[in-house]
Amino acid sequence: MHEFSLAIDLVEQLKEVVTREKATKVVEINVVIGALSGVERVPFEFAFPQAAQDTPLEGAVLIIEEVPLILKCSDCNRETETDDLIMVCPECNSVSVEIVQGKEFLIKSMEVQ
Numbered sequence: 001m002h003e004f005s006l007a008i009d010l011v012e013q014l015k016e017v018v019t020r021e022k023a024t025k026v027v028e029i030n031v032v033i034g035a036l037s038g039v040e041r042v043p044f045e046f047a048f049p050q051a052a053q054d055t056p057l058e059g060a061v062l063i064i065e066e067v068p069l070i071l072k073c074s075d076c077n078r079e080t081e082t083d084d085l086i087m088v089c090p091e092c093n094s095v096s097v098e099i100v101q102g103k104e105f106l107i108k109s110m111e112v113q
């Protein structure tokens, strides 16, 4: 499962932060998952506590913020939020679009103790 290795990577990164901050444990972690990031929320939520076991992250509250795909169209210049994961402007059907938001998979904030 792809989400499981992502959870392990995340735990590894956070372990370094815990050491750097001279903290003992992570209380809460906020993660942003973009609609186009390729990360599925449910398997990630399932994988995280397993990856966190026996680390300073064990028992940390995982808060996931899912962000939608936002496209910017270079023909009509509009930024639109879309549920369809296709690279077409919903306003004018142009394919000259760029991704403004939606590919993120990142740690937004965390609380350590």
Ligand SMILES: [Zn+2]
Pocket (backbone or CB within 6 Å): 073, 074, 075, 076, 077, 078, 089, 090, 091, 092, 093, 094
């Ligand atoms: Zn457009």
